[in-house]
Amino acid sequence: MNSKVKDMLTAPGLALTPSEARIVQVLLSDYPMSGLGTATTLARRAGVSDPTVGRLVIKLGFDGYPAFQARLLAEVEARLHSPLLMMEAKRPAGDGDGAAQAYLASVGHSLDATRQAVPEQAYGQAVRLLLETKGQVYLVGGRFSRGIAAMLAGYLQQFRPGVVDLGILSADRFDALVDIGRRDLLVVFDYRRYQSDVVAFARQAADRGARILLFTDVWLSPVAEFAEVTLSARIEVDSPYDTLAPAVAQMEAVIAHAVAETDFAARDRIERIEQIRAAQKVTLDDEPGRNAPPRRGPDGVSRRPKLTPNPEGTS
Amino acid sequence: MNSKVKDMLTAPGLALTPSEARIVQVLLSDYPMSGLGTATTLARRAGVSDPTVGRLVIKLGFDGYPAFQARLLAEVEARLHSPLLMMEAKRPAGDGDGAAQAYLASVGHSLDATRQAVPEQAYGQAVRLLLETKGQVYLVGGRFSRGIAAMLAGYLQQFRPGVVDLGILSADRFDALVDIGRRDLLVVFDYRRYQSDVVAFARQAADRGARILLFTDVWLSPVAEFAEVTLSARIEVDSPYDTLAPAVAQMEAVIAHAVAETDFAARDRIERIEQIRAAQKVTLDDEPGRNAPPRRGPDGVSRRPKLTPNPEGTS
DNA sequence: CGACATATGTAGAGAGGTTTTCAGATTTAG
DNA sequence: CTAAATCTGAAAACCTCTCTACATATGTCG
Known part of the structure; x- marks a missing residue:
């Protein structure tokens, strides 16, 4: 259930009809971009009709094409946030930047220096x-x-x-x-x-x-x-x-x-504190009405992929 | 015309209304993922209405939200095919660094992301x-x-x-x-x-x-x-x-x-505070009597001479 | 060869997304 | 302070996408 879409598409036990196989092939041929458009677009590229696409993703276990697409998008996000990619996107810093951004870059250097300065x-x-x-x-x-x-x-x-x-x-x-x-x-x-x-x-x-x-x-x-x-x-x-x-x-x-x-012997202590805080409702974990009412398809699945919440946060 | 959306969003000559600025901020803060959902979702996250989103992308020169999104998708594809990313498959994830140093490196990434996220x-x-x-x-x-x-x-x-x-x-x-x-x-x-x-x-x-x-x-x-x-x-x-x-x-x-x-109209105020603090000897300066205000170049930008102690420090 | 099962496409209904219209609110200029 | 201009959101019109219903084709087995 948690595996990547690519793995699902290449899973051995999967019985595919000829049309479905063509869709999978298109999907894999330039993964995952071809799945990011509309179902109709994908169908056309595979030379099949859009309902066939819909039937395929349901066979894969999704609730519908939007759900499938959301999963794909989540994978893209994960790859986009990889440390390597961040390095690539890193701008030379200081060129056209203003004072604030130059300052932040400068802080970055100090941070690097700090990391290397202490064993x-x-x-x-x-x-x-x-x-x-x-x-x-x-x-x-x-x-x-x-x-x-x-x-x-x-x-x-x-x-x-x-x-x-x-x-x-x-x-x-x-x-x-x-x-x-x-x-x-x-x-x-x-x-x-x-x-x-x-x-x-x-x-x-x-x-x-x-x-x-x-x-x-x-x-x-x-x-x-x-x-x-x-x-x-x-x-x-x-x-x-x-x-x-x-x-x-x-x-x-x-x-x-x-x-x-540590093997985190302190964990139970943290959990106790968490419980107390929850009881007092000091923090509001899910902003009511803000990011929500999550649009849901008929299946009840949220249409937009969740953006990776942390288990524990600071405020 | 061929520039990246991120550059368009941070372009200097761009006159943004307050609501539009909020949208841009949301877009940059989680670039480019936040632009990959629906216009309504983006509007919600920015706390504005969907027409405002539409107006923004048109002001940016796109024919509409779908066109904007298509451009975004094209950028994602470009990054996804970058050679750097291909190497990522074999990334061991765990460096030789210890937990603390790895943590500091991780903070560095977040700092970079922060720098790029806010215009x-x-x-x-x-x-x-x-x-x-x-x-x-x-x-x-x-x-x-x-x-x-x-x-x-x-x-x-x-x-x-x-x-x-x-x-x-x-x-x-x-x-x-x-x-x-x-x-x-x-x-x-x-x-x-x-x-x-x-x-x-x-x-x-x-x-x-x-x-x-x-x-x-x-x-x-x-x-x-x-x-x-x-x-x-x-x-x-x-x-x-x-x-x-x-x-x-x-x-x-x-x-x-x-x-x-600023032209630092506040400078005299700082000097007054400095005098008061010196009188009270709250801080022990390594070099007494060296309380000079920040030196500034002809352009009005403050310039810190290297290796001189800071005129004002944090403690 | 014929009946059944499976696979696929067509068409249309319904939902959701985008854009237009318009009126209220806010800011700016005079 | 008033008037004009601008900005913004609500509502509705319009469009696109998805998915269901049904019809057609293709293959399979008696």
């Missing part, structure tokens, strides 16, 4: 710290980067208990230091224009024996001196400001590594 | 909204994306007064609606797993006459229906979660566009 091993160490810490996991960040800390906190809460996002570091937040000890982990996000309060906080936490995981730029925050693991990102771009996108990607990469590496 | 013009519109709004600028975001909202708020505060980051949308935050009116702008970050409270908030703000700038993914949050400008990013990656890195980059690209485009 895979470092991600593994970060994951180990995050998941195997027995005590609490505290997170701090600078004025801009604290948003990333919050995102990471959001993910971590799905994986383990004891996650504390310290948010903005106001003076009274330093009180939290009394609770931080040898069994705890402090995750610090500190990118250039290193904030003195963040550095001070991290130093004091380190003095109290806490382990430190640092996300910073390639010039390394002062925190790197006493951090156990440091992940650096390339953040400079063609702009008076720096970009945080590679930093975000790097944080997410840690999560991706965790997901790939 | 430069849209960034200009976003900048205009952000800078020329007379009233207040409010910002909201979802559970994860609110970090991006906070980052944007950080930038905006350097450019203009009246920036209000609404933070987490708790029930009492809805009280803020009474202050939102016709002269104000609401910036919404809403990525898939669209949050019902965010959507509801935006809808009510729109009802009160506020203009709306939306950052979302290519499947478009329901907010897109009544947003004045929508910027969509590609956020899906090879991971059970989505990535927000392209979303961050896109937000920053808006800032980059603003910096490049």
Whole structure:
């Protein structure tokens, strides 16, 4: 049921009438384009009548020609999104592009640089710290980067208990230091224009024996001196400001590594959280009335191919 | 006349009405798949009526929607027959890279897709909204994306007064609606797993006459229906979660566009803020007293000299 | 050779898609 | 603020496509 149309057409157990065989041959001769027009067009090319085409696709198990075509279209989309194809479509970047697009291209370069700058091993160490810490996991960040800390906190809460996002570091937040000890982990996000309060906080936490995981730029925050693991990102771009996108990607990469590496003992925890959230209807999964009312054929099959929804999303 | 549809859609001399711009955006955001269904489907996704779609393709020089679609199909065929794609059959899919690095590469693809999905013009519109709004600028975001909202708020505060980051949308935050009116702008970050409270908030703000700038993914949050400008990013990656890195980059690209485009009337404001911050010693600069504003070339484009520290950084 | 079964085409009904028409809404110019 | 121009969507007309019903052809077996 899930195989590609091409496989269905060449399946051995298929009993084809002479006319149907001609249609299949046309279909395969320039696959899948010839199936993307109307049924009548295809019939004419095969030298048969359109009802014959309809009968064939029904014999193949589809509910009708539109359903068949939708499947074909979905396959085209899958191929169109292949990484190789994306490379081909990649434009030279920067030619006629405006400032915004040039900026995005520039971010792409920083992202590449980031990928090459940090060995895979470092991600593994970060994951180990995050998941195997027995005590609490505290997170701090600078004025801009604290948003990333919050995102990471959001993910971590799905994986383990004891996650504390310290948010903005106001003076009274330093009180939290009394609770931080040898069994705890402090995750610090500190990118250039290193904030003195963040550095001070991290130093004091380190003095109290806490382990430190640092996300910073390639010039390394002062925190790197006493951090156990440091992940650096390339953040400079063609702009008076720096970009945080590679930093975000790097944080997410840690999560991706965790997901790939662990056998996902945390899965049941995620599912529990999902259930709670569903009960509270915090997210609306299917936009009512927007993409819908899906046009349906008489068979009840949606006419347009679904556009590959992800099992889990962020917002 | 022989240019690709994508180029026609992004051609500079093209005068697009607001509704038409939304269609173009949808087309580009999932190119070329979204143009392969029916005109009605496309219209629905863009939140416009089908005649508007027809008018657009005629304005582009086609004889009608079927003609437009035929051209699109021809392009698909061309790409499908590309030599690169032929090699794909034997693609092992799993590189020698580890999970984290593969993830970063995947983010790179989404970033490229994002760059190509949104015309430069849209960034200009976003900048205009952000800078020329007379009233207040409010910002909201979802559970994860609110970090991006906070980052944007950080930038905006350097450019203009009246920036209000609404933070987490708790029930009492809805009280803020009474202050939102016709002269104000609401910036919404809403990525898939669209949050019902965010959507509801935006809808009510729109009802009160506020203009709306939306950052979302290519499947478009329901907010897109009544947003004045929508910027969509590609956020899906090879991971059970989505990535927000392209979303961050896109937000920053808006800032980059603003910096490049405007004559930077906001410069004095930035300098004032710099002075205040220096006085409070919030950041520890590696080089004290090196607070110069961004250097700019004769063309008015800001130019960052290599290897000099940024005049303004993110942390 | 004749009767039946299967295969195929023709024609038309019905559904869905596109385009035209027109009126309301919005923006722009004066 | 008013008037003109433009933009937009609702509705309907028109067209195209699909699929059903029926008729015809082709082959098969007694």
